[in-house]
Amino acid sequence: MYRIIAKERLAENIHLLEVEAPEVAKKAQPGQFVVVRVDEEGERIPLTIADWDVEKGSMTIIFLEVGTTTRKLACLNAGDGILNFVGPLGRPTDIDHFGTVVCVAGGVGAASLFPISRSLKACGNEVITIMGARTKQLIFWEERLRSISHQLIITTDDGSYGRKGVVTVPLKELLEARKVDRVIAIGPAVMMKFCCLTTKPFGVSTIVSLNPIMVDGTGMCGCCRVSVEGETRFACVDGPDFDGHKVDWDLLMNRQRAYLEEERKSLELWETKALKK
Amino acid sequence: MAEKIKINLNRVPMPKQEAAVRRRNFNEVALGYREQQAVEEASRCIQCKKPNCIKGCPVGVNIPEFIRAVCEGDMPEAVRIIKSTNSLPAICGRVCPQETQCEMVCALNKKGAPIAIGRLERYVADWERAHPEIAERQKNRVTFNGKKMAIVGSGPAGLTCAADLAKLGYEVTIFEALHVAGGVLTYGIPEFRLPKDIVQAEVDYVKSLGVDIKLDHVIGKIATVDELLQGNYDAVFLAPGAGAPMFLNIPGENLIGIYSANEFLTRTNLMKAYRFPEYDTPIKVGRNVAVIGGGNVAMDASRCALRLGAGKVHLIYRRSEVEMPARAEERDNAKEEGVIFKLLTNPSHFIEDESGKVKAVECYEMELGEPDESGRRRPIRKPGTEFTMPVDTVVVALGTRPNPIIPSTTEGLEVTKWGTVKADEDNGRTSKDRVWCGGDMATGAATVISAMGAGKRAAANINAYFEG
Numbered sequence: 001m002y003r004i005i006a007k008e009r010l011a012e013n014i015h016l017l018e019v020e021a022p023e024v025a026k027k028a029q030p031g032q033f034v035v036v037r038v039d040e041e042g043e044r045i046p047l048t049i050a051d052w053d054v055e056k057g058s059m060t061i062i063f064l065e066v067g068t069t070t071r072k073l074a075c076l077n078a079g080d081g082i083l084n085f086v087g088p089l090g091r092p093t094d095i096d097h098f099g100t101v102v103c104v105a106g107g108v109g110a111a112s113l114f115p116i117s118r119s120l121k122a123c124g125n126e127v128i129t130i131m132g133a134r135t136k137q138l139i140f141w142e143e144r145l146r147s148i149s150h151q152l153i154i155t156t157d158d159g160s161y162g163r164k165g166v167v168t169v170p171l172k173e174l175l176e177a178r179k180v181d182r183v184i185a186i187g188p189a190v191m192m193k194f195c196c197l198t199t200k201p202f203g204v205s206t207i208v209s210l211n212p213i214m215v216d217g218t219g220m221c222g223c224c225r226v227s228v229e230g231e232t233r234f235a236c237v238d239g240p241d242f243d244g245h246k247v248d249w250d251l252l253m254n255r256q257r258a259y260l261e262e263e264r265k266s267l268e269l270w271e272t273k274a275l276k277k
Numbered sequence: 278m279a280e281k282i283k284i285n286l287n288r289v290p291m292p293k294q295e296a297a298v299r300r301r302n303f304n305e306v307a308l309g310y311r312e313q314q315a316v317e318e319a320s321r322c323i324q325c326k327k328p329n330c331i332k333g334c335p336v337g338v339n340i341p342e343f344i345r346a347v348c349e350g351d352m353p354e355a356v357r358i359i360k361s362t363n364s365l366p367a368i369c370g371r372v373c374p375q376e377t378q379c380e381m382v383c384a385l386n387k388k389g390a391p392i393a394i395g396r397l398e399r400y401v402a403d404w405e406r407a408h409p410e411i412a413e414r415q416k417n418r419v420t421f422n423g424k425k426m427a428i429v430g431s432g433p434a435g436l437t438c439a440a441d442l443a444k445l446g447y448e449v450t451i452f453e454a455l456h457v458a459g460g461v462l463t464y465g466i467p468e469f470r471l472p473k474d475i476v477q478a479e480v481d482y483v484k485s486l487g488v489d490i491k492l493d494h495v496i497g498k499i500a501t502v503d504e505l506l507q508g509n510y511d512a513v514f515l516a517p518g519a520g521a522p523m524f525l526n527i528p529g530e531n532l533i534g535i536y537s538a539n540e541f542l543t544r545t546n547l548m549k550a551y552r553f554p555e556y557d558t559p560i561k562v563g564r565n566v567a568v569i570g571g572g573n574v575a576m577d578a579s580r581c582a583l584r585l586g587a588g589k590v591h592l593i594y595r596r597s598e599v600e601m602p603a604r605a606e607e608r609d610n611a612k613e614e615g616v617i618f619k620l621l622t623n624p625s626h627f628i629e630d631e632s633g634k635v636k637a638v639e640c641y642e643m644e645l646g647e648p649d650e651s652g653r654r655r656p657i658r659k660p661g662t663e664f665t666m667p668v669d670t671v672v673v674a675l676g677t678r679p680n681p682i683i684p685s686t687t688e689g690l691e692v693t694k695w696g697t698v699k700a701d702e703d704n705g706r707t708s709k710d711r712v713w714c715g716g717d718m719a720t721g722a723a724t725v726i727s728a729m730g731a732g733k734r735a736a737a738n739i740n741a742y743f744e745g
């Protein structure tokens with residue numbers, strides 16, 4: 001059991017958990033993820049490392065409630081335990097002195113982006129962060145992201161906060177206005193895809209963090225396979241970061257939909273059980 | 278001198294679940310001997326003066342001795358004899374390829390009726406599980422010798438090495454990447470061939486010897502081999518298996534509905550998808566399933582597919598039945614259960630429906646040419662034989678190779694061009710000081726008993742290294 005030290009509700013359906021896992025914390029690096037399994041019947045799901053504290057021996061994860069596992073996680077509180085917590089998995093994000101880096105976060109992607117931007121800034125880059133959400137209520141960690149960015153731009157789809165519109169609009173403006181050495185985009189697959197389409201004409205290297213369905217997260221099942229430059233790669237061990245201009249996005253989005261029916265059934269069952277309790 | 282002993286050539290058959298029934302459930306297929314059957318089979322053993330059978334067993338089980346104990350009805354003694362060299366008998370008795378190991382060299386095999394050593398071993402191990410008080414009496418009581426061993430992987434190689442070292446007084450920690458111990462025994466081999474509570478009981482036995490198993494620990498990630506050596510541990514035994522799946526690399530292979538055998542079996546066995554939605558992990562099995570490959574893994578995947586509710590299961594294999602690497606017993610079981618063999622057939626690409634799911638596979642026929650380097654006749658494509666088969670689920674069972682996580686994070690560990698770790702076959706030593714390796718990681722995909730043999734030899738050599 002991995003004990004939950006703290007829980008915070010960051011937004012409607014978005015939660016933060018700080019989990020005791022000292023050995024994982026010791027090795028965590030930006031861009032890596034963990035695999036969690038909540039209980040004996042539970043599925044293994046990947047979640048990006050949002051932060052960690054070596055001294056406290058803790059790991060921070062942030063997740064959006066979308067299905068059974070994330071709903072189960074959302075029901076846990078400080079003092080409760082998570083049955084399995086494996087990590088740090090995947091290759092760390094490539095951190096170097098690139099010059100100017102635009103970091104684009106969509107939705108909960110902001111959590112994954114935070115430690116990456118922090119390291120990029122510490123490495124001497126000029127970091128410009130664009131943070132997008134559907135609506136104001138879903139924005140979290142604004143101050144944290146501001147603290148590690150030279151400039152922070154916020155967009156909401158409905159215009160309830162920051163600029164109205166999607167993240168690719170300010171991204172394009174930046175690319176037109178100045179020299180950008182690298183773009184890092186993390187969020188839903190569609191959002192990453194459109195970021196890549198935006199940067200492509202400018203020839204700016206664009207790194208994305210792919211999120212296919214996973215099982216083990218260690219390279220032994222092949223469930224997470226993605227196609228990059230026409231070659232099959234395993235996102236859990238060869239990634240999750242890849243050159244976004246070479247990713248087959250339609251394949252990724254297709255494979256993410258593999259279990260829609262079953263996920264619905266599983267959630268319905270869980271909700272009926274939860275209601276009875 | 279004339280043969281005086283009357284030889285009985287009637288092998289006592291193994292009771293099995295009926296094919297028509299078992300093809301739809303995950304309960305164990307082979308039901309095991311009852312006491313009378315075990316004694317009857319045991320009494321066929323002629324107690325050879327120079328028993329070949331022992332040499333056929335990679336862990337050197339004293340076969341005639343334990344069989345004699347069975348004949349005499351002294352089960353605790355049979356347990357003691359087996360367990361003095363084999364820490365996982367309930368597993369070996371079920372999944373060892375006995376026909377190419379101990380039973381192949383049994384004196385009675387010349388007459389076509391070797392002693393059913395595996396079945397007897399299973400009987401003894403199952404008897405022990407039903408009598409836990411015996412295990413209590415035979416508990417390992419040794420004092421620690423002060424040496425600490427780290428073992429990577431809790432499959433048969435790791436468990437065997439751990440048990441042997443613990444019996445010698447080492448303080449052993451196993452690091453396992455998954456959330457359950459057992460390696461392929463847990464995530465790969467299906468419940469109906471090797472029930473998971475039996476694997477768990479054998480793992481518990483190893484733990485009872487004082488071995489600590491740390492689950493959720495991916496070595497190379499949470500700590501490297503070098504960090505283990507610099508930290509608490511005097512030596513490391515690498516037994517991470519060969520778990521990375523291979524694909525066909527043909528168009529359409531990433532469509533929804535196409536699984537590697539590892540994913541298909543992991544979802545089914547480790548994650549218990551056959552009990553979805555009671556368990557959260559789903560699996561999709563359609564009406565027309567195609568399994569590609571001809572080994573034991575392909576048989577397991579086909580038989581799982583039937584049990585998960587598949588309409589038809591076709592096994593597509595590019596050579597003929599003679600060349601199939603699967604054990605004859607498993608092949609027969611699969612056929613009896615209704616798996617349809619499509620031999621001398623190879624897929625060329627997969628075809629998708631409008632929602633990105635696989636809906637058909639295009640194949641062509643093969644014929645056999647001259648023998649290749651493996652000694653098997655090489656399959657050659659027959660031109661103009663293309664045909665399309667409707668499928669909604671495909672399992673690619675082409676084999677596995679070593680996972681690169683450990684080699685790529687370990688300084689000075691030599692690997693072969695196949696990605697296996699170079700290790701001395703006799704003692705498991707690698708190119709790196711204080712690091713041993715054995716099992717599938719050293720040999721490529723092999724068998725449970727060969728992995729156990731490697732674990733045993735490595736334990737002996739590690740002990741010699743520290744004692745000598």
Ligand SMILES: Cc1cc2nc3c(=O)[nH]c(=O)nc-3n(C[C@H](O)[C@H](O)[C@H](O)COP(=O)(O)OP(=O)(O)OC[C@H]3O[C@@H](n4cnc5c(N)ncnc54)[C@H](O)[C@@H]3O)c2cc1C
Pocket residue numbers: 033043045046047048049062063064065066067068069070071108111112210211212213214240256257258260263264267
């Ligand atoms: C490397 C990696 C890092 C991730 N990091 C985070 C994170 O930090 N925070 C976060 O909220 N989510 C993250 N995800 C997504 C997260 O894993 C899924 O939301 C989760 O698996 C859903 O599980 P569930 O049982 O709650 O929902 P399910 O019922 O399994 O699924 C509900 C919906 O989520 C989609 N989905 C299912 N599994 C995945 C998956 N593995 N990846 C993406 N979408 C999926 C399905 O298409 C479906 O629409 C990450 C995914 C990957 C691969």
Ligand SMILES: Cc1cc2nc3c(=O)[nH]c(=O)nc-3n(C[C@H](O)[C@H](O)[C@H](O)COP(=O)(O)OP(=O)(O)OC[C@H]3O[C@@H](n4cnc5c(N)ncnc54)[C@H](O)[C@@H]3O)c2cc1C
Pocket residue numbers: 372373374429430431432433434435452453454455458459460461462465466467494495496497516517518519520542573574577680682683715716717718722723724725726728
């Ligand atoms: C479906 C299937 C059916 C089979 N049927 C039979 C059969 O009937 N009879 C037979 O004799 N053989 C059979 N085999 C082969 C046999 O199971 C293997 O040869 C044997 O399990 C190899 O043992 P091992 O200890 O080397 O590795 P494994 O059993 O593969 O165990 C390795 C363990 O190490 C863990 N690991 C890997 N990397 C790391 C890491 N970096 N850190 C920590 N842990 C790690 C893995 O999670 C795994 O648990 C079958 C194999 C499969 C796949």
Ligand code: SF4
Pocket residue numbers: 333334335336337338340363369370373375378379380394395398726
């Ligand atoms: S362990 Fe395997 S090879 Fe050895 S005696 Fe038992 S069945 Fe035969």
Ligand code: SF4
Pocket residue numbers: 321322323324325328329330331340341382383384385392394
């Ligand atoms: S070789 Fe066969 S008959 Fe001889 S002792 Fe061994 S099991 Fe018995």
Ligand code: FES
Pocket residue numbers: 213214215216217218219220221222223224225234235236237
């Ligand atoms: S999740 Fe299994 S190989 Fe990547």
